[in-house]
Structures are given as structure tokens and as C-alpha cells.
Amino acid sequence: xxxxxxxxxxxGYTKRYASWIAQQLECELREKKTVKAEEMACFDVIxxxxxLYAGGVSGISLITKNPALISEKNVILFTCGLAxxxxxxxxxxxxxxxxxxxxxxxxxxxxxxHLRGGIDYSRLGFVHxxxxxxxxxxxxxxxxxxxxxxxxxxxxxxxxxxDFVDVKTAQPIVDCARQxxxxx
Ligand SMILES: Cc1cc2nc3c(=O)[nH]c(=O)nc-3n(C[C@H](O)[C@H](O)[C@H](O)COP(=O)(O)O)c2cc1C
Numbered sequence: 001x002x003x004x005x006x007x008x009x010x011x012g013y014t015k016r017y018a019s020w021i022a023q024q025l026e027c028e029l030r031e032k033k034t035v036k037a038e039e040m041a042c043f044d045v046i047x048x049x050x051x052l053y054a055g056g057v058s059g060i061s062l063i064t065k066n067p068a069l070i071s072e073k074n075v076i077l078f079t080c081g082l083a084x085x086x087x088x089x090x091x092x093x094x095x096x097x098x099x100x101x102x103x104x105x106x107x108x109x110x111x112x113x114h115l116r117g118g119i120d121y122s123r124l125g126f127v128h129x130x131x132x133x134x135x136x137x138x139x140x141x142x143x144x145x146x147x148x149x150x151x152x153x154x155x156x157x158x159x160x161x162x163d164f165v166d167v168k169t170a171q172p173i174v175d176c177a178r179q180x181x182x183x184x
Contacts, residue, residue, distance in 0.1 A: 001181045003045040010019030010051055010128075013117030013165055014080040018049045020167040024174045032059040037066045045074045045180050047173065049143040051117060052081030054131070055097040067105040074180045075106060078173055082157065082164075083150035085114035090150050107132050113173050118160040118163035132158070 003025055007018035015031075022029035032050075040046055040062075050058035057079050063070065077098075081091040091114055102110065124132065136158045139151050147155070 001044040001069060002042065003047065003177055003180075004040070004043045005029045005047045005049070006062065007049040008032040008051070009049075010053075010058060010079075011120065013121055013163075014049045014051045014058070016165050017078065017080060017115050017167060017170045018047075020079060021047060021049075021170050021173055021177075025177055032062055035062065037062060040066065040069050040073070041130060043073065045076065045177050046070060046175060047076040047078070049078040049115075052079050052083070052094065055093065056073050056101075057098070060101060063106070064101045067103040070108070071105045072110060074177075075110045076113070076173060076176055077110060078115055078170070080115045080117040081150075082119050082162075083153055084164075085116055087149045089148060090114075093148065093150065111176055113170075113176075115169055116164040116166070118161070118165060119157060120161040120163075121159050122161065139160055 001080060004027060005018050005022040008031070009015035009018070019029060048060070048063050050060055052139050057077070063075065070182070079094055081094070094114060095112070098112065121129070121132070136155060139147060139155050144152070160180065
């Protein structure tokens, strides 16, 4: 079985998980922008990881726009966001957004995991900084009880640097890929 880990990572958090997973599985690691969709046909297990941005997974179109190429493959998707994935409310929100973009054709062979990244406001680009400032401004206007857990976390960490990456939390992804006899 041939396995590949593909990722898109704006600030490096997803990349750290993707690199560790590929290292554990001793398989190929590629940044999404270097991958041509047709190349996925050469692999039996495709692991895709992307950072969460406004509820969407960065670069996920590689998976969602090519169902014909990957419908018979084992696809593992992982998200990497600031919101705590141990909170079921956060998972529900991410999954609701994913449902809107994942074609039914690939659902049957798709396994999804959620990992926690981080944020460093001093490194954000202008657009991301402005988006976060606007979001924070909107959140502050709401009653605290009306905020989702991820919004409260965003307000708590606004302007700071936080890093929740713990590569060991990606172990279930490695175990899942090994179930497919990958990279023996
Ligand atoms: C503009 C913006 C929007 C974001 N939206 C979300 C979000 O909807 N949910 C979440 O959990 N984290 C969100 N985050 C946090 C990122 O997902 C987090 O920084 C992640 O670790 C980035 O991973 P990357 O560096 O691999 O791209 C957002 C960050 C920015 C800058």
C-alpha cells in the first residue's frame, strides 16, 4: 500500500503535524501547492491536513473537487485549528461546515480527525489580522452566553501567541493509516 501526506499550512502548525505523521509512517510528505490532483491516483492512502480558516479547511478543494480520482482510495482528513477539539460543540461546528463541501462519493472511505494548532498574532498577514480584528469586534458586542466555545477561545487568546501543537495527539491518524496496511 502506498501512502502520502499532503498539507496546506499558512503559519506552520498543520505542517508540524503532517511532518510527524509522514515520519511515523515513513511515507511521502508534500505541500498541497506542489501536488497535481492526478498524482493522487498513484496512492492507496491519502492523508490531507489543513488549517481551519473561518470554519473552512485550507486547501481542501484538492480533495473535494476530485471525487472521481479518490473515491476508491482510503482518505484521511485532519483539521488543525485554534478551537479545542476535545469540545464536542467545536467538532460539531467543523463537521457541519465539512458536510457542505464533501461530495457523497468520497464519504464512505473518508475518516476525519481534528487537531489543535495555535496562533501568533505578531506573524499574521494584513488580511488575517484584519479578519481577526473584525471578528473580535463582533464577538465583543455579543452576550457571553451567546458565544460558541471557539469564539470565547478566540477572545481569550486575541492578540497573543498560543501554541497547542502536541504531535502525539496525531497518533490516532498514524494508527488509522496503518490499519490500511500502509507503508509497512
Ligand atoms: C483569519 C483566521 C481565521 C481562523 N478561523 C478559525 C476557525 O474558524 N476555527 C479555528 O479553530 N481556528 C481558526 N483560526 C486559527 C487557525 O486555524 C490556527 O491558527 C491554525 O493553527 C493555523 O494552522 P496553519 O498555520 O497550519 O495554517 C483562524 C485563524 C485566522 C488567522
